[in-house]
Amino acid sequence: MKYSNQTRILVAVDCIIFGFDGTDYKLLLIQRGFAPEKEKWSLMGGFIQPEESADEAAERILKQLTGLHDVYMEQIQAFSKPERDPIERVIALPYVALIDIKKYQAQINDDFHARWFSIKELPKLIFDHQAMVELALSKLRYKAAFHPILFELLPDKFTLPQLQAMYEGLYDTKIDKRNFTRKILSTNLLKKEKEKDKSSSKKGAFFYSLDEANYKENFSNFHNFIPKNEIPVGSE
Incomplete structure (x- = not known):
């Protein structure tokens, strides 16, 4: 039995994978393998199969097109303009x-020329993929302002200047050092180490590590310390 007098519409998923390489934020793109827009830069996309959920399709497509697997992805709002794909609805x-790019880089294959691009220097993307990327980046910035999701990209030991640089890079802005330090230490999520990093100055900067014992317990104590005018309006 089928619903009568209804037009069939295809449903696809597109995977937007941002990465951090220790210095810069990047976006993973592939070269599209079929027309239209063949060999143009694209997000990793494909159609949901009858036996799949959307989550399962996203995992399958990402692995098929790049080799990446065991990547946690969250779905954002649908793109549904009738004319967004020139072939079919x-x-x-x-x-x-x-x-973390370094953690996953070994998984990536070259079947579709997967390549990391700086989010500041992206090539022209097919269809409405640029709008998808902008929306995804906005959502990521909103979430990172209120939850310590960037901490998972850090090495076991890091300095506060390194952590501040991560946030400044994501928001493409400068953050007041004193205010940042005060707020980040008030979360009780960090543990001060005895040794210092003296690679950039004689005085050096103390290393910190994530306090695993307090991380889950005090997760909700992480308060926004990004300037309000830098936080995109949105929801989790």
């Missing part, structure tokens, strides 16, 4: 993730 469900 396709509704797209974008999925977004933020990963």
Whole structure:
């Protein structure tokens, strides 16, 4: 039995994978393997199969096109303008993730020329993929302002200047050092180490590590310390 007098519409997923390499934030792109827009830069996308959920399709497509697997992705709002795909009516469900590039780089294959691009220097993307990326980045910035999701990209030991640089890079802004230090230490999520990093100055900066014992317990104590005018309006 089927619903009568209804037009069939294709549903696709597009994977938006942001990465941090220790210095810069980047976006993973592939070269599209078929027309239209063949060999143009694209997000990792494909159609949901009858036996799949959207989450399962996203995982399958990401692995098929890049080799990446075991990546946690969250779905954001659908893109459904009737003219968004020139061939057929396709509704797209974008999925977004933020990963440590160094941790996952060994998984990536070259089947579709997967390549990392700086988020500040992206090539022209097919269809409405640029709008998807902008929305995903906005959502990521909103979430990172209120939850310590960037901490998972840090090495076991890090300095406060390194942590501040991570946030400044994501928001493309400068943050007041004293205010940042005061707020980040008030979360009780960090543990001060005895040794210092003296690679950039004689005085050096103390290393910190994530206090695993307090991380889950005090997760909700993480308060926004990004300037309000830098936080995109949105919801989790």
